[in-house]
Amino acid sequence: MNLYFDNASTSFPKPPEVGEYINKYLSQGGTYGRAAYPRVFDASKMVEETRELISTKIGTSLISNILFTYNSTYALNTIIQGFRYKQKQILVSPLEHNAVGRPIEYLKQNAGVIFHIMPHFSDGLINIDELKRVNLSNIDLVIVNHVSNVNGLIQPLKEIKQVIRGIPLLVDASQSLGKVEVNVDEWGIDMLAFTGHKGLLGPTGIGGFFIKEPDLISPFVYGGTGSNSDKLIMPDYCPDKFEAGTQNILGIYGLYGALKHQPKLSYNIDAYKELLRKLTQINTLKLLIANNIDNQSDVFSIVPLKTSVSNFTKQLYDIYKIEVRGGLHCSPIAHQTLKSYPQGALRVSLSNYHTDKELYYLLNCILDVNERTKNG
């Protein structure tokens, strides 16, 4: 039985092909460009095929505008710190992770760039009608966490972009890619950061971003690209502009294996809804979920009202070996929005490999630990 329910941290298990492709790279070697012998060509081709698979996954025809980094935090920093601010004002969603929260706080303290939280409902869903009334004339950049890593709420990206129009929209797709639909070209998304090791089921250490207009940002890292080598300035074209230094080719091979072998959902969506419905009926637990089930992904959190988050989390593991994450999930902004700050919550995050039986078992384990702890 798969008792790992911490897939929002990093997914497990992975498709077996992830390891197979990593081993393939370890046995074959090669780097990206810099030479033209077959070992290099084969590795370079695999990098480009992976780039193409990502372009299909996020829905863009601009394949060269997908850039590999080490994870989404690195991608978000590349964009947020490399962005050319004019009015020095940013609008952010109310459910941001520290991968956005800390870079924008850094800019506030060191570059005078101010951020504002977007108008929202109690579950953090951006209030589109209220957003239409916000004065956007001084906003340089809008940043939205597509799927919250705390309550799993899915933000309406297409509607948000329709309101903000020409203001660049940066989407943090760390929790969404591989789990919910993403379509950057159709929705008009300007920039999108992703990681390989969560919903895409790849290895750690590989992620990246998409940028429609590369001129919007300066490179974050400067160095060798194997191109324009006679010059001390970075190439001004993609992908070279943002890929200085040797990429994580081992990770890219693993990600390729994952992208080519994405598993279908093994549990019934009605079983998941029933799990949430039953948990909302327990008066000693507060559930952090979307107000409307249609906006809910496969991540949710629980605040135990009669014991600490850490005690509940520990008992789930000690008694039943259930692996979940308790705490603030690197998301103080989100927990403040959801009124679960500073105690945090116990987070459950599913995998496509989970079955109805495992969801049912999880429910019973939570109910049992609640019974054991509800009297303090």
Added chain:
Amino acid sequence: MLMKELKMDDNCLILFKSVHDVIRSEKLINSNGFSYQIIPVPSNISSECGMCIKILKINSVEIDNILNINNINCKIYNK
């Protein structure tokens, strides 16, 4: 084998800015059945992306058209 040996001396080179464009082009040239070879860019020509594609000169116009249609930034270098 990804690379096919060219049998004729009458050839030319396609030069690219980036490896990304080399790989995309190789896929197109290969799928259209042209003979080609991936080789290092001769240092007397350019310091660009490290690899280029050697093709038969007689195919250069047709290949150039295919790459242009696919928005690939490249230039044909005739020896």
